[in-house]
Amino acid sequence: MYMAKPMAIELQNASFGYQKGHDVVHDVSFSITEGSITMLIGPNGSGKTTLLKGMVGLLTPTYGTVNIYSGKPKDKRGIIGYVPQRITFDQTFPITVTEFLKSSHRGSDIEITEVLDHLGVVNLAQSLIGTLSGGQLQRVLIARSLLGKPKILFLDEPVSGIDIGGEENFYELMKDIRTRHQVTIVMVSHEVHLVSQVADQVICVNKTMLCSGAPEETLSPEIINSLYGHDVSSYKHNCH
């Protein structure tokens, strides 16, 4: 008998903003199935990060509702892993990667080594976190989240500091993490060229939700044009 997978995340007419009366994204409704990989795409300044923060619980909806496994995100922090695009901290903070992971109350020494190894950064275990590159820190933050054994992993622009070859490897790693750790993954990206290779579902955002569904069915040239204002089929990565 076919059993439908439960919904991990549900948004109903949700709006979010940082100041009263100034919503950054408004009237967004969608649901995300357990075990899927979903990508939030949209141009810079479209409100993707704001929407992600709303799902994580860092922002309270100014209107509508957000549910994580039928509960408020604030009450579901124990099953959420969150990897921000960057963290602002004193770069001279004298703390090693291992100490940082332990400060999050998570994992034995063996588990920490295994997760760091899986993410390819086990050699950084005794490095100070202030000395890590953006990409290395991102992997350490993913390791930190995974040690918490989350059911949902949220990542904000995880490939922003990675070259185009590295992006494909990173997305393969995400698929592997989904399988190995049995997690639902929600990622923010401002690029669309690799979406169909990795995502089960894509949600297009530009101040509000413009589309939602499987990438191959959803990302029509018209949608992409309305999202980015130009055709991105020949889009090239320009980060070096």
Add this chain to the structure above:
Amino acid sequence: MIDILQLEFMQRAFIAGIVLAPLLAVLGSFATLRKMSFFADGIAHASLFGVALAIVIGITPFYGALGVGIMFGVLIFLLERYGKLASDAVIGIIFTTGLALGITIISLQPGYQPDLISFLFGNILSVTWGNVWIILVLSILILTIIFTLFKQLTLLSLSEELAWTSGLPTTKLNLLFYILLSIAIVLGVKLLGIVLVSALLITPAVTAKLVTHSFHAYIVSSIVCALVAFIGGLIASYYLDLPSGASIVLSASIIFALTLLITKAIGMRTH
């Protein structure tokens, strides 16, 4: 050395300082990373209001400073968090308001106020056995809380956002830290004075940061630095007939300067 320890006021000073120096060093290690150096100065100066109030009411100035120090610590927290105001601006206002209230109240009192001078610049002679007991009990209590919540406070100092998403009650933890820090600063005021107390909070932590490559080493080095500065400074003040608070702060400054020079010379400082 033996003759110093035979003096009762020195015994009291050593016991109080040997407990207080690690307390200030540990809290200072977190405060420095959280960029709260100005907070220490603000609370210390604003506590003058408590000293003045206590003199007028006729209670021990130490208790007045403690009560007002905690009150201003909580007020700074509330204004930062719910008033959405910049930390340095809030502390600047509290700092000057507390100081002005203290000066105004004291100016209305006739005659010389020895307690006031003692609180401004610290006075080892003014430390009573009652003070020593309060310092001992509160220091041990605060250190126990800090080490019980060590991991949580470490993560909170690094990133409040990560701490919150990890499930920590960040607002309550922050409030607790502000209160504990305020208490520790007022305890330090008794020994070092309002003007100098922030030095023993900040200088050991900054010195430790120059030579350490892990968080645990940072905390331990900070404690060692504070203890050496306190003991060295107190002994120097006795033999050179110098004010004890200034002598302790100067010895901390000398340790910092020497550490900086040595680490620069051997290229040890990596960050």
